[in-house]
Amino acid sequence: MEVDCSNFFQQLPIPDKFNEKNDKICAFVNQHKEAGSKVVLITSGGTTVPLESRTVRYIDNFSQGTRGSASAENFLHHGYAVIFLYRNRSLEPFSRHFSRLNLLDILELADDSSATQPIIVRREYEGKMKTMLLKYKKVMKSGRLLSIDFTTLNEYLHLLRASVLSLRQIRQSAMVYLAAAVSDFYIPKDQMPEHKIQSADGPLHFSLQLVPKLLGPLVMEWAPDAYVISFKLETDKNLLIRKAQEALKKYRHQLVIANVLETRKQTVVIVTNENNKTISLTNEQLLDGVEIEEHIVPELLVRHQQMMAEKCNETNF
Numbered sequence: 001m002e003v004d005c006s007n008f009f010q011q012l013p014i015p016d017k018f019n020e021k022n023d024k025i026c027a028f029v030n031q032h033k034e035a036g037s038k039v040v041l042i043t044s045g046g047t048t049v050p051l052e053s054r055t056v057r058y059i060d061n062f063s064q065g066t067r068g069s070a071s072a073e074n075f076l077h078h079g080y081a082v083i084f085l086y087r088n089r090s091l092e093p094f095s096r097h098f099s100r101l102n103l104l105d106i107l108e109l110a111d112d113s114s115a116t117q118p119i120i121v122r123r124e125y126e127g128k129m130k131t132m133l134l135k136y137k138k139v140m141k142s143g144r145l146l147s148i149d150f151t152t153l154n155e156y157l158h159l160l161r162a163s164v165l166s167l168r169q170i171r172q173s174a175m176v177y178l179a180a181a182v183s184d185f186y187i188p189k190d191q192m193p194e195h196k197i198q199s200a201d202g203p204l205h206f207s208l209q210l211v212p213k214l215l216g217p218l219v220m221e222w223a224p225d226a227y228v229i230s231f232k233l234e235t236d237k238n239l240l241i242r243k244a245q246e247a248l249k250k251y252r253h254q255l256v257i258a259n260v261l262e263t264r265k266q267t268v269v270i271v272t273n274e275n276n277k278t279i280s281l282t283n284e285q286l287l288d289g290v291e292i293e294e295h296i297v298p299e300l301l302v303r304h305q306q307m308m309a310e311k312c313n314e315t316n317f
């Protein structure tokens with residue numbers, strides 16, 4: 001569906017703390033523009049779609065933010081500055097390695113309650129904790145990670161547009177990596193009840209409107225020089241590559257990463273106008289804790305570098 005994007009945004013209420021978050025994004029991009037760094041915007045996790053203005057109920061999705069947070073660590077490792085636009089309470093880089101653990105089970109009280117360090121990390125977690133803490137502190141000290149959270153679709157869309165518009169100024173040094181699972185459907189503000197829907201009124205019927213595809217304006221208007229990567233998710237593997245190719249043709253961005261829900265941690269296909277490249281982990285690699293993002297990100301760096309070199313040659317010519 002073709003959209004008049006500015007009309008669509010006009011009816012999306014400005015979310016709480018938007019200006020504060022936007023200021024942080026702009027300051028971050030300015031800082032890295034001066035440093036001449038490459039900056040990637042990573043979107044991660046799922047969006048909620050509220051059913052009431054004073055929200056009690058909402059529609060959500062499966063995404064945990066593994067793809068986004070693991071990719072963020074790999075981009076940081078390769079020297080990129082990262083704007084991590086993530087769903088509140090989904091996985092975040094570095095801390096994600098402890099997300100399945102209860103914090104209180106990681107810590108221990110010292111035998112001697114008067115010890116100078118009364119709380120200690122349990123021995124079995126010490127090694128991993130130290131490794132991640134070192135990486136995290138180093139990244140934060142270098143100022144290369146900015147994490148900005150969203151919950152609703154509305155918040156996500158406003159923050160996405162603000163981040164991409166801000167990246168426009170660094171032109172081809174910007175990459176946009178759209179790993180978030182964003183709802184395709186929503187209830188416009190003027191069709192949403194204000195108060196909690198009453199079960200006493202009987203079965204619930206509501207109709208959801210289509211969210212316009214914003215990849216078009218993102219690529220053509222918001223940051224036309226950026227290297228843009230979208231994701232295509234399907235549950236039917238027979239549809240996957242065709243749908244990814246169609247998206248590439250329609251939105252004219254650089255690359256689509258195609259994945260099937262159940263196998264997304266083991267196999268992805270990198271789809272470009274030139275060819276398709278499958279990246280897969282063996283079962284042994286998976287058991288050894290290898291993550292597919294360790295292989296995806298280096299592929300993207302090479303392609304981004306190539307595009308930057310080509311654009312640079314065009315300008316010199």
Ligand code: 9Z3
Binds near residue numbers: 180230259
């Ligand atoms: C993805 O396909 C991501 O790889 C996943 C990662 C969301 C599957 P997790 O967060 O999962 O690690 O649990 N993201 C994009 C999904 C999406 O909604 N794509 C739209 C589509 O397929 C287009 S932008 O139509």
